[in-house]
Amino acid sequence: MTGSMNTTHFSIESEGLTDVGLMRAANEDAFWIDHGRRVFVVADGMGGAAAGEIASKMFVESANLVSSSWTVEPWQPDQLIQDIFFLANQSIYQHSMKDPDCRGMGCTAEVLVIDDTRYTVGHVGDSRVYLCRDGRLTQLTRDHSWVQQQIDTGMLTEEEGRSHRLRNVILRAVGTMDQLAIDLIRGNTKTGDLFLLCSDGLTDMVTDQSIRSVLSGKESVSSKAAELVRRANSNGGRDNITVLLVEVMSDE
Ligand code: CA
Secondary structure, rough: OOOHHHOOEEEEEEEEEEEEEOOOOOEEEEEEEEEEEEEEEEEEEOOOHHHHHHHHHHHHHHHHHHHHOOOOOOHHHHHHHHHHHHHHHHHHHHHHEEEEEHHEEEEEEEEEEEEOOEEEEEEEEOOOEEEOOOOEEEEEOEEEEEHHHHHHHOOOOOOHHHHHOOOOOEOOOOOOOOOOOOOEEEOOOOOEEEEEOHHHHHHOOOOOOHHHHHHHOOOOOHHHHHHHHHHHHHHHOOOOOOEEEEEEEEEO
16 A cells, blocks of 8 residues: 555545345345545446356456556546456456357446545446435436436436336446446545445435435444345345445544
């Protein structure tokens, strides 16, 4: 670990939790935390047989490789995030070309980097990053999904989108093509900020109001993470559920 990224008066509390849910036999989600560098990752795999599991694991391995070998000074979150997505995209795409059982494999992915007083999010697919600040919940990412596209063009309402039979059709994923466009979202952090990275197994089952009520409580990040998973399962648990909470605390 290099020292330059830790000159802040913030400390970070984080908790990741993944759960197979109630309907699926396997868990195709993965998460990863680099507490020292303040890099946080959630990936949700797709593809037949074990391909989805392999894809999300390959994303996490790419994050680990890039982050742990990062020596560029000063610390560059944008570049780090792009390198992670680039390596993961190449690895997954090449794997899918070699193995016929893995054709079409890929994953959605969220990478959050907290750097001094800023945050940077890299986003591809329909996993999400939310920020809960002063009791208000904001979705920082916009789903790369067919349903979101229909909502944006006024063809569907948010309400219709929630229950639409094509709600799981995504328009962008890591590893399905040799090129990849990444959304980068940046902002300033504030003491008390609580970030949530999650897979669609949470957001298909739990409304934003319900997520907000959990996140704005006084409990620890671990009990909040457990409560989000509990709510997704009690609403049906139709998919794998992954939540990663990152809280920005004052050092004093
Ligand atoms: Ca999923």
